[in-house]
């Protein structure tokens with residue numbers, strides 16, 4: 001029975017896509033069957049696996065709009081055990097279309113029912129907003145991972161972010177527990193990173209789990225997507241690769 | 257007659273807010289009368305001037321919803337010549353409210369008519385999305401500055417971004433010329449930054465202006481917001497401050 005995890009934060013550029021791509025690849029390399037669902041019209045997760053977003057027969061939008069089943073929009077990647085439901089700019093119009101439905105927030109949840117049992121983990125990449133796409137992602141998920149970059153604006157947005165998740169839960173009667181807070185883009189050399197990390201731990205103490213694994217700022221993580229590969233394939237030894245393998249292990253250890 | 261400039265890019269974390277805050281402060285220090293309109297519910301621009309977003313009498317939302325005039329929602333900052341229409345999380349519901357109006361895309365444009373002549377420059381900070389808030393920002397503006405970070409995902413999104421701006425122009429019959437492409441978070445030490453810069457210049461050659469000024473990655477720019485000050489106040493000598501002063505000068509030189 002697969003676990004569906006949304007990777008979410010309305011703050012832009014905090015490492016959502018980088019986490020989806022590298023965590024999914026790490027879990028796959030550890031032998032888990034993994035599906036990535038790219039729910040961002042920017043389709044950064046899609047291209048990170050070397051897929052041409054302008055030349056797709058079916059995307060997540062084809063499934064959401066009812067043109068094809070989600071199975072038809074599921075493709076293998078070049079990594080064993082790792083599959084993807086790709087995206088492209090066609091998804092950007094879906095917010096307006098879905099808003100006309102009564103159960104607009106259940107569409108993705110219903111779609112994923114058909115394939116949930118085929119995978120151990122399903123990771124959903126979301127855009128930096130709180131619109132209908134993100135709400136669909138939250139409602140469809142069993143849990144959510146919140147990447148927070150080690151910078152001031154990101155820290156400032158935390159209270160609003162937690163309120164928003166609570167609001168979605170109470171209004172739509174669909175709880176999505178936080179699996180963990182993930183500190184990303186941590187630069188060991190700067191006082192700013194250390195200050196933000198200390199504040200975050202204080203803020204969440206006794207409330208939510210903050211992953212022990214911290215993702216360092218590592219240029220190889222930023223270079224890998226331009227080669228269409230997750231970092232574990234691009235540079236097996238880099239700090240970025242090691243950090244995401246550790247995160248995958250920390251998540252697997254939580255299961256037991 | 258003030259020029260209204262939108263700072264826009266749906267890619268998250270590319271330096272939109274950092275550009276609005278530091279470019280506006282630079283123009284103000286050079287003697288221009290400047291207004292910042294914070295159209296992001298995250299309200300990062302608001303707090304960057306030391307304003308408490310949880311304790312605001314009026315915000316941009318109060319003006320958009322018709323509760324008060326935009327003048328009543330305009331406040332001075334601690335920097336001479338620099339004013340702000342602040343924001344907070346109350347703005348996040350505006351998309352749904354505006355979508356019910358026929359002329360949903362003209363609301364901000366109409367509001368700013370009342371105060372446009374009081375300022376030399378009005379800079380609009382926008383969220384990382386292509387929703388109704390961003391469309392209002394584009395339609396209300398005389399021109400748009402597009403910050404693009406020197407990283408791969410940002411480069412990948414450029415074609416979709418330009419298509420989207422063109423689409424807004426043709427559908428809503430409201431042209432917003434691109435004032436310039438601004439390279440941000442440029443790290444002189446990495447090959448990635450140099451590669452992205454070269455690709456961007458090639459992509460826009462003969463089509464759009466790429467500002468000569470490049471904004472370097474500079475930790476002082478990321479630290480300044482935690483002190484509630486633009487970088488020119490926080491650290492006058494830093495590379496970040498100097499770069500935004502140069503950008504302001506390059507924009508003023510374009511006028512003549």
Ligand SMILES: Nc1ncnc2c1ncn2[C@@H]1O[C@H](COP(=O)(O)OP(=O)(O)OP(=O)(O)O)[C@@H](O)[C@H]1O
Nearest residue numbers: 012013014015016017018128216217218222268407
């Ligand atoms: N740990 C890291 N070290 C170095 N660069 C990173 C790291 N994590 C992410 N990046 C880079 O930072 C930028 C932002 O990351 P990413 O695009 O994954 O964030 P995001 O939250 O998905 O952004 P968006 O809000 O636009 O969806 C990208 O250019 C990415 O390559």
Ligand SMILES: Nc1ncnc2c1ncn2[C@@H]1O[C@H](COP(=O)(O)OP(=O)(O)OP(=O)(O)O)[C@@H](O)[C@H]1O
Nearest residue numbers: 012151268269270271272273274384472473474478
């Ligand atoms: N030139 C720079 N040097 C160092 N840090 C920077 C620079 N520009 C921006 N930053 C930092 O990078 C992060 C992203 O920048 P910023 O928040 O301004 O981007 P944005 O496009 O407004 O993000 P969002 O899409 O969430 O609105 C912030 O933490 C900011 O402090």
Ligand SMILES: [Mg+2]
Nearest residue numbers: 016017040044
């Ligand atoms: Mg992303």
Ligand SMILES: [Mg+2]
Nearest residue numbers: 272273296300
């Ligand atoms: Mg911003």
